[in-house]
Amino acid sequence: MPIDPVALTADLIRCPSVTPVEGGALVLLEKLLTEGGFTCTRVDRGGIANLYARWGRQGANRTFGFNGHTDVVPIGNQDDWTVDPFGAEIKDGYMYGRGATDMKSGVAAFAAAAIDFVQDTPPDGAVVLAITGDEEADALDGTTALLDWMAANNEVMSVCLVGEPTCPSEMGETMKIGRRGSLTAWFTVNGEQGHSAYPHRANNPLPAMARLVDRLSSHVLDEGTDHFDPSTLAVVTIDTGNPATNVIPASCTAAVNVRFNDAHSSQSIIDWFAEEVAQIKGTFGVDIDTKVKVSGESFVTPPGDLSDLIGNAVKAETGRTPELSTSGGTSDARFVKNHCPVVEFGLVGKTMHQVDERVLVAQISQLKAIYKRILTDYFA
Numbered sequence: 001m002p003i004d005p006v007a008l009t010a011d012l013i014r015c016p017s018v019t020p021v022e023g024g025a026l027v028l029l030e031k032l033l034t035e036g037g038f039t040c041t042r043v044d045r046g047g048i049a050n051l052y053a054r055w056g057r058q059g060a061n062r063t064f065g066f067n068g069h070t071d072v073v074p075i076g077n078q079d080d081w082t083v084d085p086f087g088a089e090i091k092d093g094y095m096y097g098r099g100a101t102d103m104k105s106g107v108a109a110f111a112a113a114a115i116d117f118v119q120d121t122p123p124d125g126a127v128v129l130a131i132t133g134d135e136e137a138d139a140l141d142g143t144t145a146l147l148d149w150m151a152a153n154n155e156v157m158s159v160c161l162v163g164e165p166t167c168p169s170e171m172g173e174t175m176k177i178g179r180r181g182s183l184t185a186w187f188t189v190n191g192e193q194g195h196s197a198y199p200h201r202a203n204n205p206l207p208a209m210a211r212l213v214d215r216l217s218s219h220v221l222d223e224g225t226d227h228f229d230p231s232t233l234a235v236v237t238i239d240t241g242n243p244a245t246n247v248i249p250a251s252c253t254a255a256v257n258v259r260f261n262d263a264h265s266s267q268s269i270i271d272w273f274a275e276e277v278a279q280i281k282g283t284f285g286v287d288i289d290t291k292v293k294v295s296g297e298s299f300v301t302p303p304g305d306l307s308d309l310i311g312n313a314v315k316a317e318t319g320r321t322p323e324l325s326t327s328g329g330t331s332d333a334r335f336v337k338n339h340c341p342v343v344e345f346g347l348v349g350k351t352m353h354q355v356d357e358r359v360l361v362a363q364i365s366q367l368k369a370i371y372k373r374i375l376t377d378y379f380a
């Protein structure tokens with residue numbers, strides 16, 4: 001009996017798996033995959049549940065991997081929803097619920113495709129599913145835990161497809177062959193507090209901060225590269241918290257978020273920050289503390305066999321040739337790329353993280369058909 005990806009999506013939505021809660025989602029998948037002939041291992045770490053499933057020989061030369069997550073973001077204000085966020089209700093062709101697009105439908109589609117594929121046409125090789133319960137939060141013990149465990153246990157993927165939603169509005173229009181890197185930096189400028197009537201007796205940190213923020217935000221990082229749009233820097237906050245107009249504050253903190261392409265690394269950006277900070281310190285005689293958090297480096301899987309394989313399957317099932325994109329935020333592909341070539345393809349993600357998140361029911365079956373065709377073509 002073929003696995004129905006729509007029923008499976010509904011079952012998964014009914015598991016309230018808001019990060020870091022497992023919610024029954026991985027338990028359900030483990031049972032289904034075990035019945036489908038997969039060897040399943042729970043790779044839990046740091047209070048996070050993860051599931052590794054393999055059909056076929058360990059370490060096979062041709063191993064096709066799928067990666068995805070069953071955790072979901074919080075529902076927000078339940079009163080804003082017109083349906084039960086964990087009810088999987090179907091209305092006017094859409095299935096509603098938290099995770100409907102991001103990405104329980106994707107996980108259901110690849111699990112159903114993988115089980116059907118190995119039963120219909122057992123391949124000479126292996127099919128691997130690496131499913132995490134920690135993608136939406138810090139992702140410290142999610143896909144990285146799976147990849148660490150795989151490396152320690154001779155488990156491999158030759159290539160990997162991440163099933164995140166990648167299409168902006170029409171099914172099949174976009175796949176992602178890379179992602180920009182992301183980092184956030186906090187700058188604290190420390191001067192000397194004083195009376196605003198006697199500014200010469202204080203050292204006001206605000207002009208220094210204004211200059212720093214202006215220099216950073218007006219700098220052109222690059223003009224874009226072969227596969228990427230230009231890198232961007234956004235000033236996201238400037239805080240002094242000074243309610244008094246007769247006081248020059250002692251310090252001020254600002255944060256910037258940088259989304260960078262393959263013309264940079266997090267280190268090259270950090271080095272640039274250091275140069276700018278040194279200049280401002282010299283000019284204004286202030287101290288500046290810098291704190292940086294790197295969320296991910298930029299990466300690209302250059303167009304080739306893997307993107308062709310996926311593009312051809314998408315074209316065959318939807319009639320559309322997907323555009324190769326590197327836009328958007330980060331995803332777990334940033335970890336997988338250290339293990340093997342990785343591309344992301346999934347359905348339309350318009351409502352992800354929104355109230356009344358929903359997926360076109362027909363797209364779930366279409367996505368399963370695409371994933372199954374990818375497996376068939378890969379092992380042909």
Ligand SMILES: [Zn+2]
Pocket residue numbers: 069102103135164165
């Ligand atoms: Zn996601």
